[in-house]
Amino acid sequence: MTGSSQDKAWLLEVNGLSVDYGLKGVSSRAIESVSFALRAGEAVGLVGESGSGKTTTAMAIAGLLSPNARVSSGDVRYRGNRLPIDDDAAMRPHRWSETSVVFQGAMNALNPVHRIIKQIAEPCMLKLGMSRGEATTRARELLELVGIPADRGTAYPHELSGGMRQRVMIAMALACRPSIVIGDEPTTALDVITQAQILKLLGELRSQLNLALILITHDLSIVAEACDRVMIMYAGRIVEDGTVAEIFARPKHPYTRLLIDSIPNPANGKKVIRPIPGDPPNLVIRPSGCAFHPRCPSVMGVCGTEVPSLYKLGQGRVACHMYESSQKDKVAAHA
């Protein structure tokens, strides 16, 4: 799945990326050996519970790691070039021009004391070198693009509904014509109808502008609506990666299976939410072997001692000892 750095077909490559957070001398690993690649225009969902590393992965790509984060191994390549993701100042030219972010809860993500038009025009002036007039014209176009009448640009964030603010956030993310847009739970805190509208808008803009979309969420149903591919993360690792159709039809990793089972679906009689038993893993004192083994229904002896590799399986990848034999067979077949 991971292309070589010479492979220009990949828009973005993440190679064996590990990030630690240091807190009062205690270091905890947020993501561990994360590898994947993304093509222009592709939409990938990054799914996992709180602390699974999905946000750290996305923030590393956007060059927005916090100062107490440390990249301990691996790298991120954009159009084949290595990004200085642990150098705040060196990442500045990349931010927003190449990778922008639609943050969650647009209420606080927008500055309460500035008119929205000014906030959308700001990156056009600072990053594209537009004059105030040009930037305002562009901001008005962007507002129309996301379905807000341009004259509403004089409003302040608190004067808009949650869905409108999220649209403003999207307009702002498109300001510098980026190739990658990261949606950090962009529909959280919105009602279901608004959520569907926002996802539809993102999908339309994506095909219209050939955007690569990385959607961070804990909600698999959102991924099903908006993405081509999904990566499931658990305790800082990618545990499964595959097309949306494949993962919903034939989930391979026990965690993915439980995750899909936990979605209530009244249509086929699944009215009860089935939670995954056990607690999310402690990232400071990580379980030995596969981090999911204390909660896994299919746990085997080897799971407690050995970390499973991310095996290639069909079109996707899965990190589970259950698929070790199939991988060995395949390696043998190729040999």
Added chain:
Amino acid sequence: MSRRIFRIVFRALGTLLTVAILNFILFRIVPGDPAQLLLAGARTSVTVQQMDAQRARWGLDRPLFPDQVVDYLSATLHGDLGYSFKFRGRPVADLILERLPATIVLVGLAQMIAILCGVLFGIYAGWRRGGAVDRIATGASMALYTMPSFWLAMVLVVIFSTGLGWLPGYGIYSPGANIGSTDRFLDYLRHLVLPVTALALGLIGQYVVVARAAMSEVVTEDYMVTARAKGLTNGQMLMRHAFRNAMLPVVTLITLNLGYVVAGAITVEAVFAWPGIGGLTVEALNARDYPVLQGIFLLLGASIVLANLIADLAYGLLDPRVRQ
């Protein structure tokens, strides 16, 4: 927008009226008979008839309500604040106006210096929390904030005036000096240094503490992450996104402190024998000069009401969320 301003102004006027009435009541319930105080300096014994005549002359024989209150309010509106006991019957309004400039210069200058230094250090300390500037500024301002300004004033006098002899520690001009106008101005400035410093140091502490707290809250806000994601430099993030939000509580504090410009330096003025409103207050207190005190109280109340009014209006300009 205009309805909000109308409401704010209307409320301020209502508060002002309440302040005036409370002020009136306060000076009717303090012990002592005004007629006795008025005749206290008489050399011969005073007859009951003379006392009654005094009461009748000043309208004190009429009922408190409504006659005396209405008299008081109407006179106040006409700028008549009564006559001083101590200063040979001079109008209180004249006395206050005479002393006002000295206080405005002293406290105004101290406020300006304190706002400039305090906000600058506080904003920077909050922006770079835990840095060297933060640790020094926060420690120093906590110490200054808790120090009583009159004590600070005395320490300054002991060190720089009586000790080193660098600066005058008393009054507004050097006594007996008959010098040219330029030198006279320099002399005035030299007299200003210590009292302004004493006042400003305490205020700086206050501004640093508030500005730092506001800024350290702002830097954790989501819109600062957005600003960083937009590829803004640290300077752009500070000036375009953080500063105005952090200034909201600071502007409130500044405008509220404006209310004390006219009457806020009683102890410091007393230490430096500064001939301002604070000095007048102390003199009037010692002489039980109720009319003067009443006038000063009214001035203090009015300026605080006015400062609140300005704070409300300024806040609306800075924060669109309160404009509805």
